[in-house]
Amino acid sequence: MPSSSAEQELGQIRVKKKPNGTGRKKIEMKKIEKNSSRKVAFSKRRKGLFKKGIELCRLCDAMIAIIVLSPKGRVYSNGYPSVEGVVNKFQSEEDEERQLEEVEEGGEEEEEEEEEEEEYWWEEDIEGLELEELERRRARMEELRCNMALSLEEMMGRRLRERDLLGSERVFPSR
Amino acid sequence: MPSSSAEQELGQIRVKKKPNGTGRKKIEMKKIEKNSSRKVAFSKRRKGLFKKGIELCRLCDAMIAIIVLSPKGRVYSNGYPSVEGVVNKFQSEEDEERQLEEVEEGGEEEEEEEEEEEEYWWEEDIEGLELEELERRRARMEELRCNMALSLEEMMGRRLRERDLLGSERVFPSR
DNA sequence: AGCTATCTATAAGT
DNA sequence: ACTTATAGATAGCT
Secondary structure, eight states: OTTTSSEEEETTEEEESOOSSOSOOOOOSSOOOSHHHHHHHHHHHHHHHHHHHHHHHHHHTOEEEEEEEOTTOOEEEEEESOHHHHHHHHHHHHHHHHHHHHHOSSOOOOOOOOOOOOOOGGGHHHHTSOHHHHHHHHHHHHHHHHHHHHHHHHHHTSOOOHHHHHSOOOBOOOO | OTTTSSEEEETTEEEEOOOSSOSOOOOOSSOOOSHHHHHHHHHHHHHHHHHHHHHHHHHHTOEEEEEEEOTTOOEEEEEESOHHHHHHHHHHHHHHHHHHHHHHSTTOOOOSOOSTTOOOGGGSOOTTOOHHHHHHHHHHHHHHHHHHHHHHHHHHTSOOOHHHHHTTOOOOOOO
16 A cells, blocks of 8 residues: 555655664564564464465465464464365375385386366365355354354453454364 | 665665566456466465465474465475474364363264254354354354355356455355 | 566564 | 564566
8 A cells, every 4th residue: 555655656756754763674584582572473474374375275276274383282274175175185195105105116107287177176075065055154154253253352352353353363173 | 685676775765767567566366367377376376385384483483284285186285393293283183172072062963064954063152152262263164264265166166356255255164 | 497576474663 | 453664475577
């Protein structure tokens, strides 16, 4: 947003309006020692990482699973179409490779496939669901999500901003 | 690097040296249709995602696992201290929570919800829930909502816009 | 694969 | 949590 930026476009010239010391600075890529800063960074970067993941999926039609463990052992995860699905795929693929290694010795396999529309392995999960039923669940969940938001607000005694609600951390779930 | 930048710092003034049309442009967050461009983006962004993951670990002393599946099914992964380790932790944590639920809810039998007016886990009365549990459920719901978005997309044979995905609709209970 | 101009993420400060 | 300025990521070219 140019309006919120501190620089104003003036033809080919940009004028820096606030030359004061605030703003991003380069940091060393080592553990942030200050406790509060580390927490803030963890939260921001985790959110950013998940967002990047979403973007990758949407732009490139990929699937992902991102799992983050805090030093305390808290689990945050995010995945499309689902963490579990991608993780399972990853593991079965791993097993497969292990088996191939045992057998294949001198033979080299080269395969450059062109990607195109086929059936995705994870589509099985929804095959049985009717679109209508799916939509109905969505609607109900949407409603409940709002209720939950209100409850959270009350319990925490403050307003949650909408973007936080709609936004992104997924601590992991129960099921 | 300021030297490779097209802008030169001149006191409080920055002069844009090359106003030509090259350089980054904003793109819509939907599938990149041009095949070559999508591949390039996939490669660049995957690399970027992994880097962000590494940084998160280093800065905040966290552990991560990132798994990316190309539409063709190729598997890319990256994790610290190891993908497998983090994935295992994730899965055991998941199992644990599932078991806890079974115990604390004395007679809550919940197979694959499929019948009309069944009560889903996310519909339980939320008044008595602890804040943390509430947050966890919200997060879970968030994830499911996104999953449903993708499922709907596939079923309807079209792309939803990102604001729909991040915004406020589409949910999908997988499994 | 390398470049450049921008767009975006985010460290600091409040 | 909100703001501000900069560091870093990356779209479009070549």
